[in-house]
Amino acid sequence: MVALDHKGSEGGEHGETERVRTIIVAGQSSQRTRAVLRALRGFTNVIWPISLEAALAQSGSEDAGCLVIADDLREERIDDFLQEARELRRNLPIFVITDPDDVAEAVSAMRHGATAVIEIPPSYAVLCEEVARAMQ
Amino acid sequence: MKELSQTVFVVDDDDAVRNSLRLLLKSAGLSTEIAASAQEFLSNYDTAHPGCLVLDVRMPGMSGLEMQHELNVRGATIPVIFITGHGDIPMAVEAMQHGAFDFLQKPFRDQELLDRVQRALTRDTEYRARLRQTDRIRERLASLSPREREVLDLVTQGKANKIVAGDLGVSQRTVEIHRAHVMQKMEAGSLAELVRMMMAVAPQ
Numbered sequence: 226m227v228a229l230d231h232k233g234s235e236g237g238e239h240g241e242t243e244r245v246r247t248i249i250v251a252g253q254s255s256q257r258t259r260a261v262l263r264a265l266r267g268f269t270n271v272i273w274p275i276s277l278e279a280a281l282a283q284s285g286s287e288d289a290g291c292l293v294i295a296d297d298l299r300e301e302r303i304d305d306f307l308q309e310a311r312e313l314r315r316n317l318p319i320f321v322i323t324d325p326d327d328v329a330e331a332v333s334a335m336r337h338g339a340t341a342v343i344e345i346p347p348s349y350a351v352l353c354e355e356v357a358r359a360m361q
Numbered sequence: 362m363k364e365l366s367q368t369v370f371v372v373d374d375d376d377a378v379r380n381s382l383r384l385l386l387k388s389a390g391l392s393t394e395i396a397a398s399a400q401e402f403l404s405n406y407d408t409a410h411p412g413c414l415v416l417d418v419r420m421p422g423m424s425g426l427e428m429q430h431e432l433n434v435r436g437a438t439i440p441v442i443f444i445t446g447h448g449d450i451p452m453a454v455e456a457m458q459h460g461a462f463d464f465l466q467k468p469f470r471d472q473e474l475l476d477r478v479q480r481a482l483t484r485d486t487e488y489r490a491r492l493r494q495t496d497r498i499r500e501r502l503a504s505l506s507p508r509e510r511e512v513l514d515l516v517t518q519g520k521a522n523k524i525v526a527g528d529l530g531v532s533q534r535t536v537e538i539h540r541a542h543v544m545q546k547m548e549a550g551s552l553a554e555l556v557r558m559m560m561a562v563a564p565q
Contacts, residue, residue: 273440331450332464335457344450 245270248356251280253296257322257345261295264352268360277306284310284317288318291318291340293352303330304337311338313315318359322347365465365559367482368412368544372393372428373400373444382415382474390504391482399423399431408437409491413462413481415474418445418452426452429459441513442482444469501547509546512539516552517559 245295248265250273252258255268270290272283277296284292292310294303310319319343321334321342331342341355369391371382379395396402400423418425420498430442440462444514445452452466462481465474482544490557505513508529515525526533549555 326449328448328450328453328464328466331453333458335454336463339460342450343456 230250245285245288246360247272247283247288248290248360249273249275249280249283249292251275251277251294251296255296258295260346261293261322261352264347264349265293265356267353277302281306281309281313285313285329289314289317291294291320291356292321293322294339295322299340304333307334307337307339309310318355321353365410367485368394368410369394369478369482370402370406370414370439372397372399372414372420372425373417374398375417378417378444385471385474386478389478391478397424399428399471399555403428403431406437408432408435408439411485413442413478415442415444415478416551418443418456419447423526426456426459429456429461430434436530439491440484442474442477442481444474450559453523495562497545500560501514501558502562504546505543509539509543513543513547513555513559516540516543 247270248268250258250261250265250271252261253274253276261272262271273297275283277294280292280294283289294306307319307321310317318340319338321331321339321346323330323334325344334342340359343352343355369386371386372395373379373382374397376397379397383393383395394550396405399420403423416425416428420430424430425443429443432439432441441456441460441526443453443456443461443464444467445464446467448464448466457463463477464483465477502510503511511529512525515528516522520528522536525540526536529536542555543549546557547555547558549558
């Protein structure tokens with residue numbers, strides 16, 4: 226697991242007094258995850274790659290700013306995961322990346338607590354706007 | 362006041378869809394009202410009427426999403442099931458973010474819609490029951506005197522009578538009397554029940 230600064234290199238120094246919250250990207254080295262990371266390249270403190278289980282543990286941290294679920298998951302698993310994440314942190318913004326036009330999956334994710342669902346390839350502007358709003 | 366029975370409202374500009382939905386819902390024993398436009402529905406709809414709403418997204422004039430917004434402005438809590446033949450993810454996300462109960466793409470199986478309608482009706486029943494319960498608690502709270510309310514707030518914070526007496530500058534006996542009145546007026550059988558009541562009406 227590494228934190229990327231805005232240039233995509235490891236590490237990243239932050240001010241000692243200002244807490245920088247993390248963007249947790251749940252996903253391994255799939256095409257989806259890579260597309261998400263490209264879209265988020267302007268952000269500091271992106272944590273990846275990370276399994277769903279590890280993402281859940283990270284989500285409980287006060288430093289967690291938002292969670293992006295990039296992995297291609299079967300519907301039941303993601304719904305359970307969303308419910309667990311919601312129980313852990315009720316107000317944590319959670320974004321789910323889905324296949325284009327998979328409206329049923331998007332609706333299911335929203336019903337189970339996703340803040341928003343974004344199609345792949347994630348539009349740089351849409352994902353950045355959503356994440357930026359979440360990090361405010 | 363006589364309680365209204367649950368109704369499934371259907372709003373769709375397509376005659377064929379409206380009629381087939383009406384027949385389907387009727388065949389399942391559900392009371393149904395149909396409207397051909399958002400305006401027609403809104404001009405007759407009373408937010409106190411229990412039920413659920415099956416709403417087409419794309420309609421001439423006011424769209425389904427615009428109608429959902431108008432319902433939210435009116436404070437309506439009716440569960441909304443959107444149906445559409447041309448749905449996409451941003452549209453579904455917008456509808457769900459604004460409180461839609463579900464979003465269904467055409468064509469769908471009859472049973473699929475009936476299952477969702479039943480779930481929506483159950484949700485509406487449960488929500489309205491909770492609302493009635495909190496209304497009753499608020500009515501009981503309003504019947505308390507200012508001193509009884511003070512005692513209620515302090516005892517539900519877990520303070521013992523002796524501490525409450527000290528906080529309010531009265532005798533312990535006086536607190537006990539106020540406390541007994543509070544329990545009676547709130548119709549609470551125990552302190553735990555009283556705490557649950559206060560939690561039910563606490564702002565989220």
